[in-house]
Amino acid sequence: MYFEDYVPGARTEHPATLTVNEAAVIDFAEQFDPQYFHVDPEAAADGPFKGLVASGWHTAGLMMRLYADQYLSKTASLGGPGVDVLRWLAPVRPGDVLRLRTEVLEARVSNSKPDRGLVRTRAELLNQDDVVVFSCEVLNFLSTR
Secondary structure, X not given: OOHHHOOOOOXXXXXXXXXXXXXXXXXXXXXXXXXXXXXXXXXXXOXXXXXXXXXXXXXXXXXXXXXHHHOOOOOOEOOOOEXXXXXXXXXXXXXXXXXXXXXXXXXXXXXXXXXXXXXXXXXXXXXXXXXXXXXXXXXXXXXXX
């Protein structure tokens, strides 16, 4: 896929899933977000989420894995200038099965580099109950044909 293949309004429910692993939740949090409701299942049971939950940053990383594998062009991707409007909408728990939904919000050719375009995409993670647990807008540069 190239820049021209990302059409504003296109919405895709991607088929692949990731299952959230308790050990990975704890390992990530111990390194990067060591709040008790991410690292200690016993203490988390009495916390605000009534159980262990993944760090929001771990959730963002899981979204990026699915985004890179299922949506982002392997031939035309040129990186991106940012991510906007990050929202953690529902807790992500060990055992949750997450999948990606994308919608192209904008696609425009670069003014300064006409051999590439900028694509703004809404990326959402949904769990096994079809609850949107995470949402953001990702900006990517893609080469043209």
